[in-house]
Amino acid sequence: MQREELDRYAETQRQFLNGFAHHILVCAGLGCLHNDEIIKTLREVIVAQGLEQRVLVRKVGCMGLCARGPVVLILPEEISYQTVSPHDAAEIIAALGKAPVQRLLLPSDLPFFTRQHKNVLALSGRIDPESIDDYLATDGYTAVLKAITEMRPSDIIRQIQESGLRGRGGAGYPTGLKWSTVAKAEGTKKYVVCNADEGDPGAFMDRSVLESTPHAVLEGMIIAAYAVGASSGYIYVRAEYPLAVKRLKLAIREAQQKNLLGHAICGGAFDLNLQIRLGAGAFVCGEETALIESIEGRRGIPRPRPPYPAEKGLWGCPTLINNVETYANIPLIINRGATWFAGQGTEKSKGTKVFALTGKINHTGLIEVPMGTTLREIVFEIGGGIPGGNAFKAIQTGGPSGGCIPAEYLDTPVSYESLGALGSIMGSGGMIIIDETTSMVELVKYFMQFCRDESCGKCIPCRVGTAQIHGLLEKFCNWTATDTDLATLEMLCDLVKTTSLCGLGQNAPNPVLSTLKYFRQEYLDRIMDPAHSHLEGQP
């Protein structure tokens, strides 16, 4: 597609959208149930009242505040309604252009909305994820056009390097450096891969981005492929995300039809074919070498590194693997520049980060904040605090590979370094809030059971170590642990951490180690008193 053509599509869609006095945007993400019925009823009411020329009902992506879903947004008034049901349709339409329906009103001045800073999520909940025209109308794919027609691959890589963007999948490796390694790697065939195997329980950032703005991810992948010299690519996405898969498939088809994917993209000499590969419920496949094995049709068992995928990845070819959110940041950096991006965040962690807030928190949902925002702001201002008058106990970041951070560190600014220093990890962005009613030992046992079940079994420290650690934690949960068990637990955690082959095993002890550090008393309380050893299973 040439620029004129792209502009024409965008202009046509903008004119179409501007032709309506009111837009009713309905969240059609996974988290807002019954949205199909809401959309259907709204459209029926509009037809019945003959308002088809004035009011447009649009299905859009996630608006973030899943706790109050289904959410409906009225434009141009910017009025949000919460917990909408199909029965509210007539009332919502009757109120258009008049005073809003008070009963359903979601205050727009909630810190949840005002304290966020949306880059990646800016279009989420504003456009129809199943319409490429909607994306084009918001300057979609202009970054691809700019990159391919105006920039050399080396310029693009330099721009990404200067932006300071780091991998959003968890490890935080500098994206530009990864790109330049793949670009320099020798080989005629190279691949780009999108890691959408969001396996951390309690994390749904990637699901939401794929469901809300699939074209932004494709756009990032196209630019990446052009920059590193790849002509084929894969999106490895979890089978547990059927809606994301459906929308991705549609997005790929639409992009192909508009010559933004496939042969001679934008009329140039650059080809890219993207395919989707479904995961099949194995957490370890989020590890990049296991993911490669899985794309190649085998069991997802990690390979030793080096060689790194950037040099020898898919079928032994140089392969660039980035996470969904990383790719979604790329078009923004290309369009707005490296300086713009680097102007946000902290010295070493630039830009914004999407987090999923879940657990014992009022505003469960998806947020995006600049790096450097403190945990306190995230939990108590944006997240609205803890429900039920309970006290905050800890925040768990990074899923089963992360750690639990206690209340005394709530003022820590979020960055790759600061979370690492506290014994946790940034991870992909899941944040689980834990209140005083949850036992840390029980919770940690849950995570260890997860890692034990998900260990691929290749290396002994992880396969046997996670099972042994789980067994020890079970003793703590049954109040049958001894002092020796505590010592063994610490020794084993250290062993598994330092000797496992891949990230799964290396990080599996993190929840135990961090709780041993910050909530040690809970372990000590559960050590059996030797004098009462006959009272097994009693507190």
Place this chain on the structure above:
Amino acid sequence: MPSAQPDHQPEDKRWKLVDLAMQRHDYRPDALIETLHAAQDAFGYLDIGTLKYIATRLNIPPSKVYGVTTFYNHFNTKPKGDHTLVVCTGTACHVKGNDRILAWLQERYGLTPGATTPDNRLSLVEVRCVGACALAPVIIPDGAITGKTSFEDSTAIIKEWLGDAT
């Protein structure tokens, strides 16, 4: 091994979906996982006959096909019951009570994740996280995602399915 699913019978249209998945990837060995997805979508599960057929067509040793099938949680080698209950065991669902439902199913019916009741009425499936954490605890009775379900609501659905009046 006795099997409800007949060996490869070309007249059964569902095989076309399996063949199509392999064809789309030129019968390359890396099409295995995609093909297993297609076969499970078509038949509901993967029996030994199906795995053998796929192994032959993709020219992969049957042992490798079996290894891949059993490595991934998503694939099941036994037929499902009349109803399927998927219980999300993600962290948010766990802390909000799905651990109780699983314990109840085990205690009352001896049903563990991946198993089916002897009368073939109910299959229990555990998934890691469906990513709808705001709806926690999430259960998916017969494919319809249901959120914020109380323990009583969940168990009522199961009791109704099983004709368990008590």
